[in-house]
Amino acid sequence: MAQWGKLSFAQKNCLSAVGKLMQKSGQIAPGARVGVAVSGGVDSFTMLQVLRYRQRIVPFDFELMVLHVNPGFAPDSHRPLADWVTAHGLSAHFELTNFGLDAHSEVNRKNSPCFYCAWNRRKRFFELCRRYGLTHLALGHTAQDLVTTFFMNIFQGGKVQGLSGKEPFFGGELTLIRPMLLLDKPMIVRAAKAWGLPIWENVCPSAKDSRRDDTYQWLAARWQEHKKMKNAVYNAVLRWQLDLGL
DSSP, rough: OOGOOOHHHHHHHHHHHHHHHHHHHHHHTOOOOOEEESSSHHHHHHHHHHHHHOOOOOOOEEEEEEEEEEEEEETTHEEEEEEEHHHTEEEEEEEEEHHHHHHHHHTSSSOOOHHHHHHHHHHHHHHHHHHHTTTTEEEEHHHHHHHHHHHHHHIIIISEEEEOOOEEEEEGGGEEOTTTTTHHHHHHHHHHHHOOOOOOOOOHHHHHHHHHHHHHHHHHHHHSTTTTTHHHHHHHHHHHHHHOOO
């Protein structure tokens, strides 16, 4: 703890939870070159900061590269991230696309806007990892994302499936990792505020009007009725996912 300096409880909690998951699941190894997908939202931005701290703690070297794919709603929205990355001496790739705009237009006639945009951004991240010779791609999914995805898959797909903490792609050429999977949103928000990260608002028209948001709101309503249910559900799904991954 001492080597982290004067950090708040939330900051230490984030560093500890990420470190625990990275160690348990062997998310990275010496010489890893990690592409960090940063949207500018609180989850991915906090992940980037935590990974910077983890670089100082782990007993081996690994590299970080920031990857930002702007969906096109606000072409200059990533300026705070670009300035922050420059100030901290990080390598980065910034790219403006029409993925979000196309998702809400006639270009996308078959899929939900969220699926279309997310699929295209994920594909682009994979391409960028190959271009820059990155061995890992880090995504900022949290415990809330895991639980919501778990129930979405049950309700809509009739299958039991969550979000893996570590997943190989392209025959092991690239490993997708989710270092924030043990952390819930309130703790992440508190840590981001303590670090003073320049988070900006998500202006996507589907940001709070999606199947994912509907599922989470349904779960949140159940938790309001039964105060102990949230912890029980989170603990059960997290244990199930961790056991599956190990």
